[in-house]
Amino acid sequence: MATNRTFDQICVGDSAEIKRTCSSNDLLVFAHASGNLNPLHLPDIDWTGDGKIDKPVAPSMWVGALVSAVLGNVLPGPGTIYRTQSFNFLDRVTVGDELTVRVEVTDKHSNGNVVLAVSVRRADGELVTDGVAEVTAPTRTIEYDTSKLPGLLVERHRHFNRLIEMAKTQPALPTAVIAPDDPSSLEGAILAAREGLIQPVLIGAADRILAAAKEIGEDISGYELIDIQDEAEAAGRGVSMVHDGRVRAVMKGHLHTDDLLRHVVKKDGGLRTKRRISHVFVMDIPGRNTPVLISDAAINIAPDLATKVDITQNAIDAALSLGLDTPKVGILSAIETVNPAIPSSLDAAILSKMAERNQIKGGIVDGPLAMDNAIDVQAARTKGITSLVAGRAEVLIVPNLESGNMLAKELTFIAHAEAAGLVIGAKVPVMLTSRADDARARLASCALALLYNYWQSNGKPVGLMADLEG
Numbered sequence: 001m002a003t004n005r006t007f008d009q010i011c012v013g014d015s016a017e018i019k020r021t022c023s024s025n026d027l028l029v030f031a032h033a034s035g036n037l038n039p040l041h042l043p044d045i046d047w048t049g050d051g052k053i054d055k056p057v058a059p060s061m062w063v064g065a066l067v068s069a070v071l072g073n074v075l076p077g078p079g080t081i082y083r084t085q086s087f088n089f090l091d092r093v094t095v096g097d098e099l100t101v102r103v104e105v106t107d108k109h110s111n112g113n114v115v116l117a118v119s120v121r122r123a124d125g126e127l128v129t130d131g132v133a134e135v136t137a138p139t140r141t142i143e144y145d146t147s148k149l150p151g152l153l154v155e156r157h158r159h160f161n162r163l164i165e166m167a168k169t170q171p172a173l174p175t176a177v178i179a180p181d182d183p184s185s186l187e188g189a190i191l192a193a194r195e196g197l198i199q200p201v202l203i204g205a206a207d208r209i210l211a212a213a214k215e216i217g218e219d220i221s222g223y224e225l226i227d228i229q230d231e232a233e234a235a236g237r238g239v240s241m242v243h244d245g246r247v248r249a250v251m252k253g254h255l256h257t258d259d260l261l262r263h264v265v266k267k268d269g270g271l272r273t274k275r276r277i278s279h280v281f282v283m284d285i286p287g288r289n290t291p292v293l294i295s296d297a298a299i300n301i302a303p304d305l306a307t308k309v310d311i312t313q314n315a316i317d318a319a320l321s322l323g324l325d326t327p328k329v330g331i332l333s334a335i336e337t338v339n340p341a342i343p344s345s346l347d348a349a350i351l352s353k354m355a356e357r358n359q360i361k362g363g364i365v366d367g368p369l370a371m372d373n374a375i376d377v378q379a380a381r382t383k384g385i386t387s388l389v390a391g392r393a394e395v396l397i398v399p400n401l402e403s404g405n406m407l408a409k410e411l412t413f414i415a416h417a418e419a420a421g422l423v424i425g426a427k428v429p430v431m432l433t434s435r436a437d438d439a440r441a442r443l444a445s446c447a448l449a450l451l452y453n454y455w456q457s458n459g460k461p462v463g464l465m466a467d468l469e470g
Helices: 024-034 060-074 156-165 183-194 206-216 231-243 257-264 305-321 343-356 372-375 379-383 401-413 439-457 466-468
Strands: 015-021 081-089 099-107 113-121 127-136 173-178 199-205 224-229 249-252 278-284 291-296 328-332 366-370 396-399 418-422
Touching: 015 060, 060 081, 060 099, 060 113, 060 127, 081 113, 099 127, 113 305, 127 439, 156 278, 156 439, 173 183, 173 231, 173 372, 173 439, 183 199, 183 439, 199 206, 199 231, 199 249, 199 466, 206 224, 231 249, 231 257, 249 257, 249 439, 257 396, 278 305, 278 401, 291 305, 291 401, 305 328, 305 343, 305 396, 305 418, 305 439, 328 343, 328 372, 343 366, 366 372, 372 379, 401 418, 418 439
Parallel strands: 173 199, 173 249, 199 224, 291 396, 328 366, 328 396
Antiparallel strands: 015 099, 081 127, 099 113, 113 127, 278 291, 278 418
């Protein structure tokens, strides 16, 4: 609820301030609202022409608009009419800068106008803008319920585009595609092949695969096709081709997950390693600075502590392969404190300590964390959590399959995220997409597999996410 101060209530020396952190979404919304499409101010654009994504600079008038927010919301508040302003923009603001915007009353005029000194400073106290604003203050008390303002959703799926471009710099990955006998799974494999990500070997019922190809208008005569009517047998053939060295990845088509995993995890002739296999969802969520990884939401139903150790390590490895340097891992529970009555909070604390003792490597692990304070900095601050991970988690380890599956699908269908999936912990990456996934999700999963395969072989990622961020 915003409440104003009338002209009669305002005194010289009164002051007010707000804090605001500049985000990429702020710049996109401002570009749409103002019509200023100067690429200097837009994220994800190589405006210098050097081949890198350059860090955008906030328009100076966006900074000036923050002054309007103080005047219109706090001092004087609702009912204020802006008259004049004179600002000096002393330094540039970039994404991630936390700003304190302050106004102080310096004079009152008999015509109802109020003069205010303006300052905008970074968190370190450096002054970036100063000046003077003059407004007509309201003469009657006004209250406004700010919750009535409709929200905005900025849909941007930049991360998958970048990961796909990274993957395309590498040779195509020979891949056994199991039972691609419906239009979506076949189209995904063909699209990935066309983009140079995989060399598909199609294994399944030839009549159904050819019918799917005809339905989507694709000629698959240039791809190897192994005719096996039984889906489980087709899965077994794909796994055996890994041992023969003919393929270096496996991709799920239109068959049930259990039919594929049964051959992946079997003791004799499977793809098991010393580590428990787990599934990782990679989510491209609008507004997030990096992809968000969720595990395990597809394989391990109710993992014990030992299994969670492998799940956490697998997820860190996946994050490293995508170019996240020292990924921040939040172990989720219902609360952010240890409670013996909530087993997931105990597991989270143990996993965090194991990471401190180098029993889990490659990432910064903290828990227990609730979902809000794992991904939102302000929520973490409000609850007084001091952590390198809290509010900044890039990897989320869920208590069980049910919670992970619900979280991933909520992000997909409510937060408009794009999702791709990969099984980690086997001898080769396994692309485990849903039968309902579209071709783009399958394309992104192929990119993940190629990047992970490169990381497995070379011990380093194709590129760093920080470099992509500019």
